Amino acid sequence: MARRRRIRWDRVLLVFGPILLLIILLCVKCHHGDEESPTDPGTVESMVTEESGQDSEAVPVEAPYRDLVVVIDAGHGGNDDGAVNQTETRFEKDDNLRLALAVEERLNTHPHVQVIMTRQTDVFVELQERCDVANNANADFFISLHRNSATSGKGVEIWINNDSMGDITMDKMLAEYIMEWLEQAGISNNRGIKKGLRNSSVDAESENFYINRYTNMPSCLVEMGFMTSEIDNSNFDTKFNDYADAIAGAFMEMVSDRGIYTENGVPCFDTKEPA
Numbered sequence: 720m721a722r723r724r725r726i727r728w729d730r731v732l733l734v735f736g737p738i739l740l741l742i743i744l745l746c747v748k749c750h751h752g753d754e755e756s757p758t759d760p761g762t763v764e765s766m767v768t769e770e771s772g773q774d775s776e777a778v779p780v781e782a783p784y785r786d787l788v789v790v791i792d793a794g795h796g797g798n799d800d801g802a803v804n805q806t807e808t809r810f811e812k813d814d815n816l817r818l819a820l821a822v823e824e825r826l827n828t829h830p831h832v833q834v835i836m837t838r839q840t841d842v843f844v845e846l847q848e849r850c851d852v853a854n855n856a857n858a859d860f861f862i863s864l865h866r867n868s869a870t871s872g873k874g875v876e877i878w879i880n881n882d883s884m885g886d887i888t889m890d891k892m893l894a895e896y897i898m899e900w901l902e903q904a905g906i907s908n909n910r911g912i913k914k915g916l917r918n919s920s921v922d923a924e925s926e927n928f929y930i931n932r933y934t935n936m937p938s939c940l941v942e943m944g945f946m947t948s949e950i951d952n953s954n955f956d957t958k959f960n961d962y963a964d965a966i967a968g969a970f971m972e973m974v975s976d977r978g979i980y981t982e983n984g985v986p987c988f989d990t991k992e993p994a
């Protein structure tokens with residue numbers, strides 16, 4: 720019995736050994752060929768699906784998303800007080816910064832939203848520097864927060880670039896969302912979405928608020944009521960959290976509605992143009 724069994728194993732090895740070797744060689748060759756195959760999406764997907772199920776050495780595929788980058792700009796600061804109230808005890812620069820920080824806090828609660836502030840303290844920042852910060856970061860949006868001044872007048876107005884009113888544009892859309900949310904929060908007056916620069920001639924397309932003209936991304940300048948209006952100052956204080964919620968909420972709703980942003984971030988193939 721023992722002798723017969725030994726002879727049988729020798730035969731088995733003799734016959735099947737070369738076949739086994741051939742199979743191993745073929746497997747190695749096939750695997751190598753897969754790695755060199757063209758990287759069209761279908762091929763990559765099927766390869767990954769197969770490997771993720773069977774092979775612990777599967778190569779992770781980089782998610783085609785990036786962070787949404789928004790600049791929040793608190794107007795004025797430092798030596799530049801901005802507008803003042805009638806008793807000159809309240810400065811626009813302080814209200815702007817307070818609101819900007821509150822909006823930042825709210826936007827930071829959303830995954831894959833990156834907020835860049837042009838200032839976080841009471842410091843003077845040149846207008847061009849504010850634009851540079853946004854342009855160098857290749858930001859997606861720029862929201863500038865200000866408060867207004869006049870001998871009489873009350874309410875909120877939002878300024879966008881002069882050449883943005885003709886068609887559906889991102890900055891106009893952004894301004895409309897913010898105004899709608901602020902109206903719901905409660906403002907003394909909706910003064911509308913305006914193009915260009917206050918007191919400029921309508922046809923002067925070169926006349927714009929500096930940040931609307933020199934930033935490369937959709938931008939708007941929100942005038943959060945008048946420093947010279949008691950009702951606007953009262954609203955700013957009593958509805959402060961509602962206003963911060965409204966600006967952050969309007970922004971998130973707009974970028975979500977337009978498919979610019981998902982919970983995974985911004986699809987990498989997004990062109991930054993209106994859908």
Ligand SMILES: [Zn+2]
Nearest residue numbers: 794801865866
């Ligand atoms: Zn201002």
